[in-house]
Amino acid sequence: MPSFDPKKITKIHQHLHSHLPSDPALRVKALETILVEKGLVNSENIDRWVEVYADDIGPKRGAHVVARAWTDPAFKARLLADGSKAVGEMGYAGPASGHLKAVENTADSHNVVVCTLCSCYPFAILGMAPNWYKTAAYRSRVVREPRAVLAEFGVELSEDTAVHVWDSTAELRYLVIPERPAGTDGMTVDELAKLVTRNSMIGTDRDLKTGGV
Amino acid sequence: MQADTPIIPLPRLDEEPTFNEAWQAQVLAIAQNLIATGAIAADDWSNALGAALCELQVDAKSDTVENYYQAALNTLETLLQANCGISKDVMDQCKSDWTRAYETTPHGQPVKLQ
Known part of the structure; x- marks a missing residue:
């Protein structure tokens, strides 16, 4: 009879999707996608902002x-x-x-x-x-x-x-x-x-x- | 708010990176770009962020950098619904699309929306 260990299944699932970003990271990705589609921001500006204000200035x-x-x-x-x-x-x-x-x-x-x-x-x-x-x-x-x-x-x-x-x-x-x-x-x-x-x-x-x- | 007894001395936070994860920087970058283009008003952002911080930083234990950026993300979503006509359903759908894209893209290949 096959055994079912929920902890093991969860571990395998997490391993398979270990490259899945966190929930907030996915929410931000979704927002950026929508805003780019609507022409309200562009991805280059977002990347440049992070680079300039977080690192350069x-x-x-x-x-x-x-x-x-x-x-x-x-x-x-x-x-x-x-x-x-x-x-x-x-x-x-x-x-x-x-x-x-x-x-x-x-x-x-x-x-x-x-x-x-x-x-x-x-x-x-x-x-x-x-x-x-x-x-x-x-x-x-x-x-x-x-x-x-x-x-x-x-x-x-x-x-x-x-x-x-x-x-x-x-x-x-x-x-x-x-x-x-x-x-x-x-x-x-x-x-x-x-x-x-x-x-x-x-x-x-x-x-x-x-x-x- | 019971923030009188910080869980760690304030100056110690100086040793920590400003952003623990890339999405935290991206939230601020998106918000500031939207403020720069006038899609969001600067005082709307600061009032809404202040309210969101009050909601999340309820005591000294929850007074964390993670909660700060969580509040910033909640604020951005709220203002986009109110000011830019982007519904929560649209946000949730796009997030599901990205989740599916990550789950179905083999390791090593670029993740793209279909």
Whole structure:
């Protein structure tokens, strides 16, 4: 009499279809197929977007903007007055930088950025948002207890340092200009850009090191 | 939301890749392309994603990157039904077609819809 082992059958079935993508992957594949058929997207643009924003841009553009602001007071004034226009000057205009506000750290004030609703982020200049930025824990806690959250990231602020929490929206996103580290007077813009960390432009890093990123 | 006690310290998530699977990057890429062409409004996307995150990230344990992208996918499907006239039936049918294509294509050969 033939035996029937459900576990074994399941294993064989899974093995036979092991190259079958996961359920969400199939749903995305279906969406892309339908949207391409309708002419609403094209596959090349999707692939290019992933390549550019996930791999190429990273936070490099933002770091260059900050380094220029450190070395060019007139540019810094324009950046603080109209962030979108200033990054546009550098050729960094793009999706999610259309309405950009730059906020500057000083010796007695610190800025930190969040999107309490979802995960709005200036990815055109900072690349993809880090994973912690998308968590409910960060989105809810940084508003209520910014000093405690910053301490988790290693940013210890004295009581007399003011903390400003900026809540991003689809229409308005933020870039933190960290303080320029001491002892960097002779450095070029490119050298300075290497000192700027992604987290410092979100506000979860403060004292930049002069020895490299 | 009981997110006050994160299951792991936030900075540790910095060590993890932004995308664990290709579909996660593709969801954002599709959404941002649709926003760029005006098929979806940026604030519709962010409001709907915010609501979907509230639904999925109900406590600290479910506050995961996987759930974030799951919420993003649910949001995209919902907005496409509401704004672009693409029904859930059409999505399900196309997904079934792809599933069949994968199941019936021998290993090593490119998978195509018939």
